Amino acid sequence: MPPKDVNTNNVIDQEEVLRPKMVTVEMAGKTYQVPEGITMIKALWYTGQEVIRGAGCLGGFCGACATYYRTKDDPKVRTCLACQTAVEDGMSFSMMAPFPARKAIYQMAELTDPKQDLFNLYPEAPLCRNCNACTEACPQNIDVREGVWRAVFGDFKAVSEMFMDCVMCGLCVPVCIADIAPNLVALYASRAQGAHFTEKPERLYHRINEIASGRYDAEWDRILKMSEQELKDACSELK
Amino acid sequence: MTLRLLTGRMDIHELQKLVHKTRDPRRTQTLPKYSPAERDTLIKKHHPDYRENAYRPIKFGMNAGDLTVRELAALLEGESPVPENLDLSPAHTVDVLVVGGGGAGCAAALHAYARGAKVMLATKLRLGDSNTVMAQGGMQVAISREDSPIQHFLDTLKGGHMKNDHELLKMMVDEGPSIAKWLLELGVLFDRDADGNLHVKKGGGSSMPRLLTCSDYTGLEIMRVLKDEVLNQKIQLLEFSAAVELLSDGAGTCTGAVLRDLDNKRSLVVAAKAVILTTGGIGRLHIQGFPTSNHYGATGDGLVMAYRMGAKLLQIDTFQYHPTGAVYPEQLIGALVTEGIRSEGGHLVNAKGERFVNELDTRDVVSASIIRECEEGRGIRTMSGRVGVWLDTPLLDAEQGPGTVEKHFPAMVRQYKRFGIDIANDPVLIYPTLHYQNGGVQIDANSETGIRNLFVAGETSGGLHGRNRLMGNSLLDLMVFGRRAGTTAAARAASMPQGPMTLEHLRQFRAEARKHGVSPDVSSPMLLPAYAKQD
Ligand SMILES: Cc1cc2nc3c(=O)[nH]c(=O)nc-3n(C[C@H](O)[C@H](O)[C@H](O)COP(=O)(O)OP(=O)(O)OC[C@H]3O[C@@H](n4cnc5c(N)ncnc54)[C@H](O)[C@@H]3O)c2cc1C
Numbered sequence: 001m002p003p004k005d006v007n008t009n010n011v012i013d014q015e016e017v018l019r020p021k022m023v024t025v026e027m028a029g030k031t032y033q034v035p036e037g038i039t040m041i042k043a044l045w046y047t048g049q050e051v052i053r054g055a056g057c058l059g060g061f062c063g064a065c066a067t068y069y070r071t072k073d074d075p076k077v078r079t080c081l082a083c084q085t086a087v088e089d090g091m092s093f094s095m096m097a098p099f100p101a102r103k104a105i106y107q108m109a110e111l112t113d114p115k116q117d118l119f120n121l122y123p124e125a126p127l128c129r130n131c132n133a134c135t136e137a138c139p140q141n142i143d144v145r146e147g148v149w150r151a152v153f154g155d156f157k158a159v160s161e162m163f164m165d166c167v168m169c170g171l172c173v174p175v176c177i178a179d180i181a182p183n184l185v186a187l188y189a190s191r192a193q194g195a196h197f198t199e200k201p202e203r204l205y206h207r208i209n210e211i212a213s214g215r216y217d218a219e220w221d222r223i224l225k226m227s228e229q230e231l232k233d234a235c236s237e238l239k
Numbered sequence: 240m241t242l243r244l245l246t247g248r249m250d251i252h253e254l255q256k257l258v259h260k261t262r263d264p265r266r267t268q269t270l271p272k273y274s275p276a277e278r279d280t281l282i283k284k285h286h287p288d289y290r291e292n293a294y295r296p297i298k299f300g301m302n303a304g305d306l307t308v309r310e311l312a313a314l315l316e317g318e319s320p321v322p323e324n325l326d327l328s329p330a331h332t333v334d335v336l337v338v339g340g341g342g343a344g345c346a347a348a349l350h351a352y353a354r355g356a357k358v359m360l361a362t363k364l365r366l367g368d369s370n371t372v373m374a375q376g377g378m379q380v381a382i383s384r385e386d387s388p389i390q391h392f393l394d395t396l397k398g399g400h401m402k403n404d405h406e407l408l409k410m411m412v413d414e415g416p417s418i419a420k421w422l423l424e425l426g427v428l429f430d431r432d433a434d435g436n437l438h439v440k441k442g443g444g445s446s447m448p449r450l451l452t453c454s455d456y457t458g459l460e461i462m463r464v465l466k467d468e469v470l471n472q473k474i475q476l477l478e479f480s481a482a483v484e485l486l487s488d489g490a491g492t493c494t495g496a497v498l499r500d501l502d503n504k505r506s507l508v509v510a511a512k513a514v515i516l517t518t519g520g521i522g523r524l525h526i527q528g529f530p531t532s533n534h535y536g537a538t539g540d541g542l543v544m545a546y547r548m549g550a551k552l553l554q555i556d557t558f559q560y561h562p563t564g565a566v567y568p569e570q571l572i573g574a575l576v577t578e579g580i581r582s583e584g585g586h587l588v589n590a591k592g593e594r595f596v597n598e599l600d601t602r603d604v605v606s607a608s609i610i611r612e613c614e615e616g617r618g619i620r621t622m623s624g625r626v627g628v629w630l631d632t633p634l635l636d637a638e639q640g641p642g643t644v645e646k647h648f649p650a651m652v653r654q655y656k657r658f659g660i661d662i663a664n665d666p667v668l669i670y671p672t673l674h675y676q677n678g679g680v681q682i683d684a685n686s687e688t689g690i691r692n693l694f695v696a697g698e699t700s701g702g703l704h705g706r707n708r709l710m711g712n713s714l715l716d717l718m719v720f721g722r723r724a725g726t727t728a729a730a731r732a733a734s735m736p737q738g739p740m741t742l743e744h745l746r747q748f749r750a751e752a753r754k755h756g757v758s759p760d761v762s763s764p765m766l767l768p769a770y771a772k773q774d
Contacts, residue, residue, distance in 0.1 A: 231401065
């Protein structure tokens with residue numbers, strides 16, 4: 001019996017309230033019956049498995065639950081995020097174990113020629129053999145292969161736009177026959193784009209100077225001396 | 240009969256027809272915001288913070304007698320998993336131990352490291368698995384010509400029902416622009432205007448457009464960059480290592496922490512001259528049975544550890560229920576539908592096809608009004624027994640041209656598309672979801688708690704946001720107080736030796752519990768919710 005103050009109304013139990021159809025799925029090689037349509041992660045919980053590695057934000061943003069799966073009778077192995085994918089009858093899936101990709105180490109501010117530096121940091125990047133496996137592996141539908149080429153050709157802006165959806169799940173990495181870690185290459189290129197190749201936003205710098213030079217000091221004095229009621233009145237004038 | 244039953248895909252389309260039909264007439268309608276008196280009445284009647292039976296007083300400790308939700312009270316009074324005779328020989332000795340790998344943790348670690356401290360970052364899941372990575376709406380910084388830090392201050396105060404700590408709040412709004420600069424220099428790609436300036440969007444409860452965004456991936460972009468930077472600086476990182484108890488010198492100063500390695504379940508003692516707790520929020524406690532938008536590890540661990548150490552908690556009777564959590568499909572229960580949709584003009588529509596609140600009012604007001612609609616029978620029920628109201632997403636395309644939803648909310652579109660729902664063409668069903676802990680551990684301007692050398696930054700801290708956090712202020716809070724905590728902790732560590740490490744505070748806490756007749760039947764911190772089904 002759980003202690004009375006602890007809430008047992010956990011979301012997972014909803015599925016039983018529904019009394020849905022049970023389906024057969026294979027999880028990491030074992031067969032289980034689970035309610036149709038629950039997410040893969042919930043299917044693991046449903047069968048009593050504790051998930052530590054393989055669950056993170058549970059909202060499709062952190063990439064912790066990168067998973068391989070296959071649907072009934074289809075030989076094609078696909079990829080997905082387990083917290084965002086519903087189970088169906090005959091499905092089999094396994095979570096991806098952490099993959100030992102090499103991340104380059106760099107000091108962003110000190111790079112003098114980031115587009116050239118890419119080749120020192122990730123010398124394997126230009127060795128892409130165009131097999132397109134990375135693109136096929138991406139659960140976010142990013143054209144990963146194209147992104148790697150864009151990075152190699154120095155179009156960091158395009159890379160940064162293409163990879164804004166990247167959750168760093170790393171599913172593109174183990175499939176690469178040239179040992180490129182496309183997500184890390186893209187992250188480097190995107191950061192370099194932001195740090196080195198975007199315009200300086202004048203207005204922001206202007207505001208920083210205004211604050212530093214005391215432009216608001218007098219008004220702060222006035223505001224911070226206000227009584228509770230005066231502050232309330234000032235606030236109620238806001239639209 | 241205003242309650243309609245959703246029985247399947249077919250019927251949802253049937254019900255959605257009313258939203259499509261009423262769209263044009265609604266477009267010309269302007270709903271005034273509620274007056275202060277109306278807000279007050281609405282919130283007291285319908286906001287979950289005012290359900291008395293969900294609360295109880297804390298029995299002992301620094302906040303004895305204060306009310307909080309039952310789920311949290313049980314954990315605060317809970318039993319530490321650490322035995323008093325634990326061998327406290329340290330496995331690691333560092334200057335600054337940062338606990339938690341979200342936005343606040345990474346910011347604190349980077350700034351402490353930049354000041355020359357030997358830093359360790361220990362986190363429960365992987366680096367970056369956090370609430371921060373999910374933030375979609377943006378970060379508030381007062382940069383536009385018409386705007387000012389003062390305006391930001393007043394908006395926040397109004398949103399927080401005047402209960403915000405003025406000193407902390409002034410600090411946050413004043414340091415906002417320099418934080419934006421820091422992030423830009425690290426390579427964060429904020430959205431721009433055609434002239435190269437940072438683009439600002441208007442958020443709920445704000446009088447000015449002030450949200451900096453990276454499409455609807457603001458948290459993801461910030462987190463990707465900060466994570467990468469933590470790795471680049473080779474800050475010592477322990478993943479799947481959860482803090483379960485702090486250490487003290489026996490005289491009220493923090494001197495380290497006990498971690499639990501989640502892979503092999505072993506305890507690991509870290510000696511640290513300063514500890515920075517950045518463990519985030521409490522959504523996974525499912526307070527009052529609410530679903531949550533929070534990440535897997537949002538179990539309030541920092542509150543529990545700081546409380547046992549004797550730190551004071553503030554405003555832990557108020558939580559933020561984000562107005563728009565998904566209700567349908569079942570797989571997305573609790574997941575956030577970004578506020579950005581309302582910022583861009585999305586309407587909330589009840590089962591009668593009517594709007595019922597100014598959608599850009601503060602979150603507590605909007606949530607309370609949605610709950611009112613549902614409690615008074617103007618909600619839409621799903622087969623699984625949930626209830627909600629519509630968020631008219633197709634309206635954005637109708638107003639701003641086809642493709643708007645797709646272009647401005649790619650993350651949202653993707654999330655629903657996985658379940659066969661096209662939010663550009665069909666409205667979505669929503670209900671408030673447990674989202675944010677408004678209060679937390681009391682801190683000073685340097686992010687230090689009442690316990691010397693124990694710092695708290697980010698969602699775990701309290702005071703800044705008053706009784707209702709304004710949208711977009713949390714991301715800024717993390718960066719500002721993460722920096723303050725990291726910088727101060729590093730300076731402190733440079734000027735002092737490592738103190739003795741004891742569990743004296745725990746012995747005292749247990750004695751207090753006994754004195755008050757409390758024999759806890761729950762172990763805390765919780766670390767992870769117990770979702771695995773038991774037989
Ligand atoms: C879906 C969603 C959308 C949001 N959108 C916005 C937005 O648009 N704008 C905005 O300003 N705010 C937003 N917020 C709020 C904001 O994102 C969070 O308040 C903020 O990110 C919290 O940051 P944090 O660093 O304090 O905690 P988190 O980012 O949650 O990080 C906490 C970290 O601590 C770790 N941890 C927890 N317990 C332990 C332990 N015992 N030992 C070791 N490590 C531990 C966790 O695993 C995690 O890594 C949103 C929140 C959510 C959930």
